[in-house]
Amino acid sequence: MNRAPIYGVAIIAALALAVPLLPLPAPVSMDVAHRLAGPSAQHWLGQDEFGRDVLSRLLWGARVSLSVALFSAAIACIVGTAFGVLGGFLRGIVEILTLRAVDVLLCFPPLLLALLVVTLAGPGATTLVPVLALVYLPGFTRVAYAGVLTARSQDYVEAMRVLGAGRLRIMLRTILPNIGGPVLVQISLSTASAVVLESGLSFLGLGVVPPAPSWGLMIGAARATMVQAPLLLLWPCLALTVTILAMNALCDALRDAVDPHPAWKPRLRRTVDALAPGLLPAPAGVLDVRDLTVAIDTPLGTIHPVRNISLYVEAGETLALVGESGSGKSMTSLAISGLLPQAARISSGTIRLSGTDLLRLLEPALRAIRGAAAAMIFQDPSSSLNPVHRIGAQIAEAIRAHRPNADAAAETLSLLRRVGIPDPERRARAYPHELSGGMRQRVMIAIAIANAPSLLIADEPTTALDVTIQAQILTLLADLQRERGIALLFITHSLPVVAEIADRVAVMYAGEIVETGRTADVFGAPKHPYTAALLKSAPDEDGPPPEGIPGIVPAPHALPPGCTFAPRCTHRTPDCDIARPPLADVEPGWQTRCVRWRTV
Numbered sequence: 001m002n003r004a005p006i007y008g009v010a011i012i013a014a015l016a017l018a019v020p021l022l023p024l025p026a027p028v029s030m031d032v033a034h035r036l037a038g039p040s041a042q043h044w045l046g047q048d049e050f051g052r053d054v055l056s057r058l059l060w061g062a063r064v065s066l067s068v069a070l071f072s073a074a075i076a077c078i079v080g081t082a083f084g085v086l087g088g089f090l091r092g093i094v095e096i097l098t099l100r101a102v103d104v105l106l107c108f109p110p111l112l113l114a115l116l117v118v119t120l121a122g123p124g125a126t127t128l129v130p131v132l133a134l135v136y137l138p139g140f141t142r143v144a145y146a147g148v149l150t151a152r153s154q155d156y157v158e159a160m161r162v163l164g165a166g167r168l169r170i171m172l173r174t175i176l177p178n179i180g181g182p183v184l185v186q187i188s189l190s191t192a193s194a195v196v197l198e199s200g201l202s203f204l205g206l207g208v209v210p211p212a213p214s215w216g217l218m219i220g221a222a223r224a225t226m227v228q229a230p231l232l233l234l235w236p237c238l239a240l241t242v243t244i245l246a247m248n249a250l251c252d253a254l255r256d257a258v259d260p261h262p263a264w265k266p267r268l269r270r271t272v273d274a275l276a277p278g279l280l281p282a283p284a285g286v287l288d289v290r291d292l293t294v295a296i297d298t299p300l301g302t303i304h305p306v307r308n309i310s311l312y313v314e315a316g317e318t319l320a321l322v323g324e325s326g327s328g329k330s331m332t333s334l335a336i337s338g339l340l341p342q343a344a345r346i347s348s349g350t351i352r353l354s355g356t357d358l359l360r361l362l363e364p365a366l367r368a369i370r371g372a373a374a375a376m377i378f379q380d381p382s383s384s385l386n387p388v389h390r391i392g393a394q395i396a397e398a399i400r401a402h403r404p405n406a407d408a409a410a411e412t413l414s415l416l417r418r419v420g421i422p423d424p425e426r427r428a429r430a431y432p433h434e435l436s437g438g439m440r441q442r443v444m445i446a447i448a449i450a451n452a453p454s455l456l457i458a459d460e461p462t463t464a465l466d467v468t469i470q471a472q473i474l475t476l477l478a479d480l481q482r483e484r485g486i487a488l489l490f491i492t493h494s495l496p497v498v499a500e501i502a503d504r505v506a507v508m509y510a511g512e513i514v515e516t517g518r519t520a521d522v523f524g525a526p527k528h529p530y531t532a533a534l535l536k537s538a539p540d541e542d543g544p545p546p547e548g549i550p551g552i553v554p555a556p557h558a559l560p561p562g563c564t565f566a567p568r569c570t571h572r573t574p575d576c577d578i579a580r581p582p583l584a585d586v587e588p589g590w591q592t593r594c595v596r597w598r599t600v
Contacts, residue, residue: 008246016063024056027213036229045235048218049225057213058235062243064208065215068125069194072132077187080137084144085171085179089152091342099145102138114197118206125208128198135197136190143186147179154178155383162337163371163398163447166364173397177388192244199240215240286487287313287336287374287455292349294328294335296556303556306331307512309349313487315454320502320519321491322534326553328511329491333457336489337376338366353455372402374455375448379463381440385432391416391443392428395450402451415446419476438469442476449480456481457489462497474501495538499523504589507531510554510564513583517590527592529569563594571596 025043031051038046045054080102087098105113117131151157152175160174195215201207202216210217215236222232294306306328313319321329334340336351338358351358353373358366370376378384386394395415396408416424419442432440441461448456458477462470478501481488492498498505498519505523506516507530515528526532536547551568554560560567562577569576575595583591 004249006250008242009250012062012243012246013066015059016066019056019059019063022059024059025053027052027057027060028211029053036225036232038229038231046229046231048232049221049229054218054232054235057218058215058239061213061215061218061236062239064125064213065195065198066243068128068132068198068208069191071129072194073136073187073191075129075133076136076190077140077183079133080140081144081176081183083137084141084146085148085176087141088145088148089167089171089175098141102141105134105138114201115204115206118201123201123206123209125212128201128207132194132197136194139190140183140186143182144179147182148175151175151178155378155380156386158339159376159378159384159444159447160386161339161367161370162376164367164369164401165371166367174386178386180388188248188250192247195240195243195247199236286315286354287311287489288350288352289336290350290352292332292335292351293347294331294340294344295347296344298557300557304347305344305511305556306335309508309513311489311506311513313455313489315487316481316485317504318481318488318490318502320498320505321489321508322493322495322498322505323508324493324534324549324553326510326555327508329493329508330459331511332508333376333459333489333491336457337370337374338363371398371453372451373453374457375451375453376457377441377444377448377459377461379460381437381444382432384444385440387432389431390428391430391432391435395428395443395447398447398450411450412446415450416443418480419443419446419449420472421446437465438472441465441469441473445473445476445480449484449486452484453486455487455489457491459491460493462492462494470497477501495523495534507534510559511556512564512593513591514565514593515591516583517586521587521590527586527590527597528565528594529571530565531592533568571599 029052031047033051034047035049035051036047037043037051040046043053043055045058048054048057083098083102087095108116114131114135117134118127121127121131157170157174160170165174198207199214199216199219202214203220204216205220207216208214218236219233222229222236226233289309289311292306292309293304296303296305309328309332311319311321311332321332323329331340331344335344335346336358340346346359349359353369356369358369361369385391392409392412395412399406399408399411412428413424416427421427421439421442427435427439432443435443444461456477461477462473465473474497477488477490480486490498490502502519504517505519507514507522507528509530515522515526515531522531523535526535530549533547533549537549539546549568554564554567560577562575562579563569563572563581566572566576573596581593581595583593584595584597585591586597
């Protein structure tokens, strides 16, 4: 980080704070006999139109101008950022109230609004602070709102919800640090602009009341005597220029310091290392989903991207949920976790964890379960980990929130060792961008198992990794499952992965289960044409080249009248277009949704 802006602003602030201690004449002390006198040994910058010391008034004016600007910018930052974060994250009526109120202020030009309020309330520094705060509040609200809309869609925010973090914790400890850069820049702009606006209002006689020193008052007075003493106009203008440039440079440097991009070497991020989402404890259990249906209301009517899904996962068992993109796998996992988008809802069915019906619980109770009894590993570790927090802090916070008295630091290092990360002491101090993709995924696994969950949902955790790293992650998950008896719901589209790790498999197509059973049985002799087509499309080193499946998965609003796979099926008959077939029992524990399963 460039230290020059820090030194510049520090010198200006130090002079403004220390001016009462400096051996300078009083800023209101007049010597009319020597008015407009030039620089001298007693008056380094000369004397003004009343014989007052220019240097003394300049430094006392810095104290007044900077105090007004900083206090007004701080108030605008706190209130405006709060409005932006609340409106952007909570949306709905909160968004309408906060954003529309700010829009009203935006209808007035800042200078005219300040002039109006100051004219009504009267001049003075105590009036300027709330007036300038009101002027700059919309800028902070808009910047924070835009940042929240970007951050709230990131996987690491959803990961914090899965871990059980409440809305307040997510807003304060996950989203707010990630929008810190733009807010810092806005502070720079607002503070510098407030200095200028205060000077402008004082210049017009609507700001600081004479004889109190102010840069604006000094510029206004110097205008009348600029022919006789041009230096009187130079000094306050120069002070304004240097101060504004120094403040802008400082906040640009701060923005770069907290930017999580690997091109920068962050130092100030240490101040937010301890910020991470918190969790609540919950009992353990296994998963039992019955007839789960998810509905989404659209302008074209209600669609059902997930229909009548039934799954169960026992302790120590791995159930693989497979299918093409668009089959409804991730939507099912979000429904189980209680993280469906606002437009979606569960219209029927039950979800039980250790005998508890999750659909009957309120959000606080669900947050208590996420991250404790049930945890989730997302597909992309790059977006699942918070970029502005160190690895160790993200793991430790999850531990502390569930078990406040635990030795989180020691357990963090133990977890990093257990998931196979070398040199855990150094890695715990690293940021996500400093680790490889495989290492980041190991960190996600460490966070997921930090509180010994009995159910682990892994949503395509190896998709973004190369083959070698995939094998290492799968081996790690298998070892952890054996050690801890975890029930694992593994969501993937990779059949070779399923064949390697899964005890049972459920094949999804167009929002419904089309075949389920023991992995060896289903892959050895598939009874549904879609399962057989998936197996043929998977690459095999020793077998024939893969065969693609013609067509695409139908959209939820355009499902065919009969079997959903019929338009792509090579075994299609007229009976397949009449009615949607139910799941048929091939043998105990093995079901298929095909009317011709005996001849497939």
